[in-house]
Amino acid sequence: MLLNPIHLNHFHQPSPPPPPRQHVEEVDPFEALYNSLSNLTLTPTTLIPRAPAAVSKPIAPAPVPQPQPAIVDKQQDEQRIPVNLIFPPGDNVIFAHSSYFTRPKYAFQPDLPSVPQVRGQAILSHGSLPLPSPYYLPAPQAGLLVKYGADTAVTSTEAKTLMTLKRYLSDKVPVPEVFGWRRDIGTGERVLYLSLPSEEVTLEQQWPYLSDAQKEHVCLQIKDMVKSWRRLQPGGVEVVASIDNTPLKDEIFQFPSSPGLKIPAPGPFPNVSNFHSYFVATAVALSQTKQKDDTPAKINYQPHHLFPNNVPIVLTHGALHPRNIIISMNEQNQPTVTSVIGWEQAGWYPAYWELCKARYECSKPKEENMSLTDWESKYLPAIVNLDGFGMEEQGWNGRALCQYWDYFVGLMHRWQ
Incomplete structure (x- = not known):
């Protein structure tokens, strides 16, 4: 699985x-x-692209031109992308503009499940206690994957990393979309709401x-x-x-x-x-x-x-x-x-x-x-x-x- x-x-x-x-x-x-x-x-x-270490070069005739693709690739290796994002604060964040609330599959699941609902479904699905942490609950009809567990195993930091990748590298690195996260103040358990991989x-x-x-x-x-x-x-x-x-x-x-x-x-x-x-x-x-x-x-x-x-x-x-x-x-x-x-x-x-x-x-x-x-x-x-x-x-x-x-x-x- x-x-x-x-x-x-x-x-x-x-x-x-x-x-x-x-x-x-x-x-x-x-x-x-x-x-x-x-x-x-x-x-x-001040963040600037790091230049390679200087290397002394011997005196030599005019350099032989290198193939253009190799030069372009090396230049791309040297380019760095500084990340400057402000993440939403708090233990309970839901993105109403995410695709979960706008795509047709939304009709199958009108709202994201609460932490107690996820806990109950996880126990029912696993069949016994204790539950592994983290524990994953897929909801294929809603295109939803819920990651559930103690706050030491499930953190909003992971969701923020996925948001960063979506923001800067959406066309290069495929990752799940983040719909939100919640935390149970009583138990400390947390859930992440993610898109289910196809x-x-x-x-x-x-x-x-x-x-x-x-x-x-x-x-x-x-x-x-x-x-x-x-x-x-x-x-x-x-x-x-x-x-x-x-x-x-x-x-x-x-x-x-x-x-x-x-x-x-x-x-x-x-x-x-x-x-x-x-x-x-x-x-x-x-x-x-x-x-x-x-x-x-x-x-x-x-x-x-x-x-x-x-x-x-x-x-x-x-x-x-x-x-x-x-x-x-x-x-x-x-x-x-x-x-x-x-x-x-x-x-x-x-x-x-x-x-x-x-x-x-x-x-x-x-x-x-x-x-x-x-x-x-x-x-x-x-x-x-x-x-x-x-x-x-x-x-x-x-x-x-x-x-x-x-x-x-x-x-x-x-x-x-």
Whole structure:
């Protein structure tokens, strides 16, 4: 079924990279992190397209003209689109101008269901408690998909991300339309009202039956879509955060509650450097609190030697995987992407984050007999690459970055 929820059970556990410089400290592992975050503020910046790093050129004869299509493509890679949107505030927002209220299917469902109505239907549909969170309820006659769950699993931030994509990339990235959202003030449960994808087949379900030519065909489409949304960047301020400048929603920053363990919120961060400091310090601090030794050595990792700070901040899906890509087969029997879903973890991240997180998604449980080995090893590196961000010129390697990333994520969740 297209909309079965996926739960986080497995984590990449690569061998740790060679440790950077370290020294022993006798401090609370979270104290320094709190102190460094307490004075962070978001400062306005002037957004201009980032030019590639300068490269010295030897003296040579007049350059040979290059094919025009390649030049145009490179110029497009360098263009960034600053996003400046004002989102409607509040926990209860309905868009009366949306297609739900104007298309003929509206007659089947005169109003969007309330949170209690959705809860009752979800229990009836699932047949038992507790319900998975999030839980999806399709209403095909009304062209409606309701996403329901606790406010930690279902947020209005996802709806705002979809609105942003509709506003800036409606002709390049197909995503569900947002009809609104509501929150039950008593239970904290939230619902999102979205348009129902016309197809109910995911790329994950169809992948084992596709030929190599069909896989290449659909992956080229996905590559163009990823390239399009990675051109979006925050407008007005330099920030690592969710689309609405709230804390990041990535699942790797969601930790089980523990007495005496208070972890700072993941953002918003005014720059990539502060985000890296939080990422590394949180991983190390969590690791230290789980040590059985009562007097473990306090290791201070320097994240700036491990992750690039001079990298663009771009819109990142955060869960790019065939399970979140809806396809149909066209008249030529070629797969066509009809919708990209699963934007609940999206936000403004360093440009390399999409690749690391997409690899991480491949470690999650798959549907029975769903082999995706060649997706991760062959197609994903081509779909999400670091071209056009100046990282290779600075000496950063995507594979090495992902190994460091895997290591620190493993530190965060190893003892869960």
